[in-house]
Amino acid sequence: MELAKQKEAATTFLRALDKVDPAVLGDLISDDFEFEMMGRLPGIKPVRGKDKFLANMPKTLTAMFPSGLNMKIVTVVAEGPHVAIQAESDTVAGNGKKYANRYHFYFRFDGDHIGQVREYNDVNLVREVFLAKEPS
16 A cells, blocks of 8 residues: 555544544454553553454443544554544543543555554543542
8 A cells, every 4th residue: 555545544443433433443453453551551452353442442432532533633654554643622521531542553554455453542630530539
């Protein structure tokens, strides 16, 4: 796949993730797709397989971010079968807390489909918004 097409597919993936569009996501990823959030968080493990990703990710994202992530793509770079994207989100989480994170996404293409996505973000913000205990 040409680099311009890879960049377009990677940005389309992020927009579909933001808007929780499983049909678009399914068209973009390979059957053995792998999604991994690279921060160390309890209970967060890589998701392997297209069917597993499509069965779990949309409902998880909808619960965590009912209004979407409001993702803004900042920079897109591609070389070989790799695409790197810097992005930012600005939303309110399902628990009512402000959530504005910064990301680096790594995409690896397997032919015409995305084979792997790795998400790097501010893990401390994720902990504060989703795992911090409210004061009693």
